Amino acid sequence: MLAIINATLCMPDHFIPNASILIEDGVIVDFGKKLEIPACAEVFDAQGLYVGPGLVDIHTHADGETWFYDDPVKCSKRLLDHGVTTVLPTLYYSLNKEQFLEAIDKIDSFAEKGEMPNFAGYYMEGPYLNPNFGCDRENNPWKGPIKKEDYEEILNKVSKTAKVWALSPEREGNMDFVRDVKAKIPNIVFTVAHSEATPDQIEELMPLGLKIGTHHTNATGTLESFPECRGVCVDEAVNYNSDIYAELICDSMGIHVHPYNLRLLTKIKGKEKIILISDSCVYDGPPIPGCEEAFDICFDWNGEIAGSKMTLDISCRNMMVHTGASVCDVFRYASTNPAKAVGFTDVGQIKKGYLANLTIVDQWFNVKNTILKGEIVK
Numbered sequence: 001m002l003a004i005i006n007a008t009l010c011m012p013d014h015f016i017p018n019a020s021i022l023i024e025d026g027v028i029v030d031f032g033k034k035l036e037i038p039a040c041a042e043v044f045d046a047q048g049l050y051v052g053p054g055l056v057d058i059h060t061h062a063d064g065e066t067w068f069y070d071d072p073v074k075c076s077k078r079l080l081d082h083g084v085t086t087v088l089p090t091l092y093y094s095l096n097k098e099q100f101l102e103a104i105d106k107i108d109s110f111a112e113k114g115e116m117p118n119f120a121g122y123y124m125e126g127p128y129l130n131p132n133f134g135c136d137r138e139n140n141p142w143k144g145p146i147k148k149e150d151y152e153e154i155l156n157k158v159s160k161t162a163k164v165w166a167l168s169p170e171r172e173g174n175m176d177f178v179r180d181v182k183a184k185i186p187n188i189v190f191t192v193a194h195s196e197a198t199p200d201q202i203e204e205l206m207p208l209g210l211k212i213g214t215h216h217t218n219a220t221g222t223l224e225s226f227p228e229c230r231g232v233c234v235d236e237a238v239n240y241n242s243d244i245y246a247e248l249i250c251d252s253m254g255i256h257v258h259p260y261n262l263r264l265l266t267k268i269k270g271k272e273k274i275i276l277i278s279d280s281c282v283y284d285g286p287p288i289p290g291c292e293e294a295f296d297i298c299f300d301w302n303g304e305i306a307g308s309k310m311t312l313d314i315s316c317r318n319m320m321v322h323t324g325a326s327v328c329d330v331f332r333y334a335s336t337n338p339a340k341a342v343g344f345t346d347v348g349q350i351k352k353g354y355l356a357n358l359t360i361v362d363q364w365f366n367v368k369n370t371i372l373k374g375e376i377v378k
């Protein structure tokens, strides 16, 4: 048994100071103030720091340095060091079919050997995205018609592991694709991504499981309307539908999402429907003018913003800075909400019977310790 004492527990909407957590067989068996600590327990003193549910990064291609498919074990380990106890490695449209299959085989093999203990499945970002929205108009390997023979093998390979599937609803033939994915993976969560879909096209997919707006406000269409009148695009549909979660890449300069928008979104989506992601990538293009100071985001060689160099703890810290969110709030955005959105029922909260996945941070969300299934791994 492990007893964490002297902890400030971060619950979804309140703190419990001077508290303890009891862990047995990797599971939280009790928590709260004035707990009796059994004599046999190994005691870990949290020194008054904040103890929250382990971070859940549902959307990241890398660990802030290296692509997942290049070194899955290193990525898994580095993310654990940054408090991420659940991760969905994200595979992008930029891979062609063979590369998708190869990446999945490679990551699967390490996960099956137990070398990626925080691996929880895949976030498939494509391949059927709109090439006009951050998806390489010229070289997009998937810009042709959507054909079953192209995606079937990939779908079969991830039928037990894909948790989230991102797509652009407006692409012709995507409805058949969605039905095939849904038939194979009934609990799949769809997202609207890299898209200029109309609200109607997005809402049509909600009964089939669309419930996340991928990196909200990035690559999310154009506001076409009459001159001088604001139109509607993907962002409006995500904002309007309270069942849709908004993923936010929260970088230090507020480039992916403007700090004013972050504050606005806290109002519109409420604390229940914000998901922080890192969307970490590995591109080394030069900064675009005006972004020279942006050390935590990536630029591609087409002069576009291309994901971040962050781990999720950094995204949490930036969210606190930009919106005045509390440590409690950001644990909710980076653990409770993503776990709920994806349908994980044993992580994302400090709760009896849940896995003892815990992240211990200071007041500025610097990760001091990570506990994975009751084991102190950092």
Ligand SMILES: [Zn+2]
Binding pocket: 059, 060, 061, 090, 125, 279, 307
């Ligand atoms: Zn991504």
